[in-house]
Amino acid sequence: MPDPRPRPELDTRVLLDWLEGRTDPERSDEIAVLVASADTETRRLVDWLRSFRTAARSLPVEPPPPLVSQRLRRAFAKRNDTLPPTRIVTVALVEDSRETAQLAGVRGAPDLGSPSVQLRYEADGVEVYLDVVADRTDRTIRGQVVDPADSPSVFEAICHGPTGTTSSIAGDELGGFEVGSVHRDSHLLVLTNDELVVEVPLDLRDDGALR
Numbered sequence: 001m002p003d004p005r006p007r008p009e010l011d012t013r014v015l016l017d018w019l020e021g022r023t024d025p026e027r028s029d030e031i032a033v034l035v036a037s038a039d040t041e042t043r044r045l046v047d048w049l050r051s052f053r054t055a056a057r058s059l060p061v062e063p064p065p066p067l068v069s070q071r072l073r074r075a076f077a078k079r080n081d082t083l084p085p086t087r088i089v090t091v092a093l094v095e096d097s098r099e100t101a102q103l104a105g106v107r108g109a110p111d112l113g114s115p116s117v118q119l120r121y122e123a124d125g126v127e128v129y130l131d132v133v134a135d136r137t138d139r140t141i142r143g144q145v146v147d148p149a150d151s152p153s154v155f156e157a158i159c160h161g162p163t164g165t166t167s168s169i170a171g172d173e174l175g176g177f178e179v180g181s182v183h184r185d186s187h188l189l190v191l192t193n194d195e196l197v198v199e200v201p202l203d204l205r206d207d208g209a210l211r
Contacts (some may be wrong), residue, residue, distance in 0.1 A: 007149040010034055010042050011050070012193055066154040067169045069192065091121035091128050121200055125149070128191065128200055140183040140203050141189065145175040151196040159202070161186035
């Protein structure tokens with residue numbers, strides 16, 4: 001026969017541990033006896049927790065973004081003191097499609113009115129490739145980082161400028177990244193995977209191809 005008195009020892013945490021099998025066998029048997037004779041509110045709570053667990057199991061589980069997974073792995077490595085020191089590299093511009101177009105001056109050279117510019121940077125073996133696409137007010141930057149030292153491959157991209165900062169964690173596991181709504185006065189792109197920080201100077205001026 002149910003006992004109408006409340007069971008404060010059967011709180012939500014205890015009941016959830018019991019339902020999910022985290023309670024040792026002896027204690028589990030004790031809780032089962034208590035639940036069988038529990039008051040109405042406790043039995044309602046048990047029914048609700050069972051329904052919640054059934055609904056939760058039916059929901060699809062999406063994997064976290066690559067950058068989040070990478071940072072979780074690094075958090076565990078940090079606890080074990082196995083993280084390498086952070087490297088900071090400032091890359092230099094070595095190729096700019098705007099200059100290539102201006103120097104060519106022949107038929108077949110890239111159109112200076114194109115809204116897209118390709119840039120390549122390098123330093124200390126690190127290479128960065130950028131494709132900058134302009135609209136009327138902002139820029140979208142897509143790119144890839146190549147690091148021969150084989151640091152973690154997923155990068156966060158952060159653009160800095162006088163009018164603010166724009167960032168994106170939409171990096172992929174091949175070193176690719178994309179950041180949108182970048183203001184034309186942004187002068188520095190920082191790419192980081194927490195182990196390698198790459199500083200990329202930017203010139204998103206309105207002349208040349210970026211009109």
